[in-house]
């Protein structure tokens with residue numbers, strides 16, 4: 382496991398590895414053909430996904446902004462993995478900042494040699510306010526974070542590894558309000574509509590380049606984001622993130638080229 386903070390330490394780590402003359406040998410000696418990068422993995426759906434993939438012997442790169450939480454998740458992911466800490470790399474990183482996202486992706490590629498699956502899961506809710514009362518600064522933040530957290534790791538992943546590999550799967554975690562707008566979902570819904578456009582553009586650009594792109598709506602899942610959106614709801618009535626990913630992970634294995642560009646609700650995944 383790379384116990385790195387964001388910023389200087391990681392930059393030095395990346396520069397040291399990436400600057401080596403015998404780079405390809407170093408990379409491919411550590412090659413694992415099932416490498417996943419999961420964004421927003423400190424809690425909720427991202428955390429459950431990282432643990433579920435590790436159990437299936439995927440090498441996992443994970444990130445979020447909160448040091449303590451991502452470190453604690455990384456320890457659980459390492460415990461879940463048959464290869465232990467060798468197959469886990471975590472970084473504290475704000476994915477809405479391109480160079481932080483790029484360092485995280487570069488660190489994963491330097492350690493594991495490639496990325497086979499990128500799961501763009503990170504996101505923020507903002508507030509459940511009407512548009513006329515929405516603070517413009519918060520509106521801008523929700524749009525910026527949710528949009529850039531999608532673009533930054535995706536661009537870095539394509540440039541650093543997937544285009545060279547000529548293979549890969551990119552899963553964008555969407556929402557029901559990315560298809561049907563509802564009152565008081567303001568910038569979150571606008572950003573999720575944007576995510577759907579992003580997924581379709583990306584799928585079209587990558588269709589003949591070996592990379593599949595899909596978007597997935599987890600539907601109501603027991604997480605802190607859901608609790609903030611629906612404070613009156615009984616969380617025990619909702620499926621857990623672990624129940625969601627238990628259906629999602631085997632389903633992802635069955636995806637094929639013809640699925641690229643499509644949107645899936647949890648109900649379709651559940652079968």
Ligand SMILES: NC(=O)c1ccc[n+]([C@@H]2O[C@H](COP(=O)([O-])OP(=O)(O)OC[C@H]3O[C@@H](n4cnc5c(N)ncnc54)[C@H](OP(=O)(O)O)[C@@H]3O)[C@@H](O)[C@H]2O)c1
Nearest residue numbers: 421423424425426445446447475476503504601602604606
């Ligand atoms: N739960 C549901 O019912 C539901 C339904 C539909 C869609 N979704 C979608 O599912 C995804 C996961 O949601 P969740 O319910 O698991 O939410 P959550 O519990 O709030 O988790 C969100 C994760 O994203 C990370 N994150 C947020 N901004 C980030 C940034 N700029 N850089 C890096 N990491 C960032 C958070 O960590 P830090 O705060 O430490 O950065 C956290 O790990 C989201 O895209 C959400 O929109 C959820």
